[in-house]
Amino acid sequence: xxxxxxSPIERIKSGLADLPAWLxxxxxxxxxxxLVDGRGLINRLEAVLAEPMRRFEKSGAYRADGALDLVAWLxxxxxxxxxxxxxxxxxxxxxxxxPRTQQAFARGDVGYQQVAAIARTxxxxxxxxxxxxxxxxxxxxxxxxxxxxxxxxxxxxxxxDAAGALAEANRAHQRRYLHLGEPTDGLVRVDGxxxxxxxxxVKTALNAFMLPGKDDDRTPGQRRADAFVELCRRRxxxxxxxxxxxxxxxxxxxxxxxxxxxxGAPAAALEGGGVIPAETLRRHACxxxxxxxxxxxxxxxxxxxxxxxxxxxxxxxxSARDHHCVFRSCDRQPIWCDGHHLQHWVDGGPTSLENxxxxxxxxxxxxxxxxxxxxxxxxxxxxxxxPGRVPAAARSA
Numbered sequence: 431x432x433x434x435x436x437s438p439i440e441r442i443k444s445g446l447a448d449l450p451a452w453l454x455x456x457x458x459x460x461x462x463x464x465l466v467d468g469r470g471l472i473n474r475l476e477a478v479l480a481e482p483m484r485r486f487e488k489s490g491a492y493r494a495d496g497a498l499d500l501v502a503w504l505x506x507x508x509x510x511x512x513x514x515x516x517x518x519x520x521x522x523x524x525x526x527x528x529p530r531t532q533q534a535f536a537r538g539d540v541g542y543q544q545v546a547a548i549a550r551t552x553x554x555x556x557x558x559x560x561x562x563x564x565x566x567x568x569x570x571x572x573x574x575x576x577x578x579x580x581x582x583x584x585x586x587x588x589x590x591d592a593a594g595a596l597a598e599a600n601r602a603h604q605r606r607y608l609h610l611g612e613p614t615d616g617l618v619r620v621d622g623x624x625x626x627x628x629x630x631x632v633k634t635a636l637n638a639f640m641l642p643g644k645d646d647d648r649t650p651g652q653r654r655a656d657a658f659v660e661l662c663r664r665r666x667x668x669x670x671x672x673x674x675x676x677x678x679x680x681x682x683x684x685x686x687x688x689x690x691x692x693x694g695a696p697a698a699a700l701e702g703g704g705v706i707p708a709e710t711l712r713r714h715a716c717x718x719x720x721x722x723x724x725x726x727x728x729x730x731x732x733x734x735x736x737x738x739x740x741x742x743x744x745x746x747x748x749s750a751r752d753h754h755c756v757f758r759s760c761d762r763q764p765i766w767c768d769g770h771h772l773q774h775w776v777d778g779g780p781t782s783l784e785n786x787x788x789x790x791x792x793x794x795x796x797x798x799x800x801x802x803x804x805x806x807x808x809x810x811x812x813x814x815x816x817p818g819r820v821p822a823a824a825r826s827a
Contacts, residue, residue: 477535483522524549543576588697713798752788762790
């Protein structure tokens with residue numbers, strides 16, 4: 431029997447050339463299955479290319495074209511962005527160490543985005559930890575979409591290595607930025623990056639202004655742009671310079687184990703998607719309403735602990751005492767500050783003036799997520815303890 435001298439890639443190219451005419455002959459209502467099958471083929475092709483990509487990187491042959499590394503070579507030769515190229519190289523490296531994931535990828539049981547998330551998890555907490563939980567990860571990857579599975583993978587990281595997950599969240603936080611361009615042709619370009627927490631806060635605040643009105647012909651993007659401007663215009667905290675006014679609602683779901691920082695506890699989940707480390711949850715819980723749900727059958731008898739949110743009179747007294755953020759050299763006014771529990775209420779600290787301090791949001795984050803310690807002395811002075819350093823006086827209260 432004669433075999434074609436065409437390579438498999440040439441045969442794939444030939445099939446792709448015939449594909450548009452074949453698809454054009456299918457009734458519109460019947461295109462669902464070809465679309466699903468086509469996406470599955472793309473995922474399987476990514477899986478097949480992972481091993482040769484690893485071998486090509488190991489050979490160093492990309493240097494013959496003058497590229498410094500494989501990521502640069504893929505950007506040049508394949509037209510990929512730096513992020514897309516680095517992601518594929520990361521997958522190729524990890525699939526050698528995770529053969530079960532590689533097999534599921536090659537069979538089409540899991541998609542590219544899910545495998546990319548597993549590879550990132552292996553980068554963050556190590557291959558051995560992923561191997562121990564690989565069965566549960568693959569089971570979740572097979573039934574969840576890429577965005578949903580990313581939260582599962584981040585939660586797995588937190589359970590295995592909460593300190594590492596916090597460090598990763600801090601690195602992501604450092605990448606945040608917001609850029610407003612100069613007006614051009616009547617438009618101003620806005621672009622940026624927010625960490626998971628910031629993105630959830632902005633999304634929650636915008637959603638309140640995004641419902642379409644009657645005969646509203648705006649696109650979702652236009653409604654979002656209008657909501658952003660409206661949010662800035664209204665400034666809900668106007669009239670409350672002491673910061674005691676209403677605030678945007680951010681719903682965070684977490685177990686008690688996560689709140690108290692127990693080893694192996696899962697990450698906290700943001701309503702609308704995404705997870706945050708336990709210490710970020712504790713920062714929010716310093717000055718928030720907290721509701722405890724004991725069991726699914728007791729939702730109608732939810733026990734409210736809203737006193738954990740600093741009452742308005744206490745907040746006003748706190749603002750009058752501290753005047754601004756208590757970190758030295760920081761003069762952010764109370765409107766930009768949270769009330770921080772010196773001894774967290776979950777650890778038995780009272781929501782009283784003696785146990786509170788005003789911290790602006792960046793410094794509040796430093797105390798919780800970045801390891802700074804803050805104490806109030808008997809004379810009213812605050813002492814700051816940078817990670818690994820001798821405590822330093824802040825300022826008189």
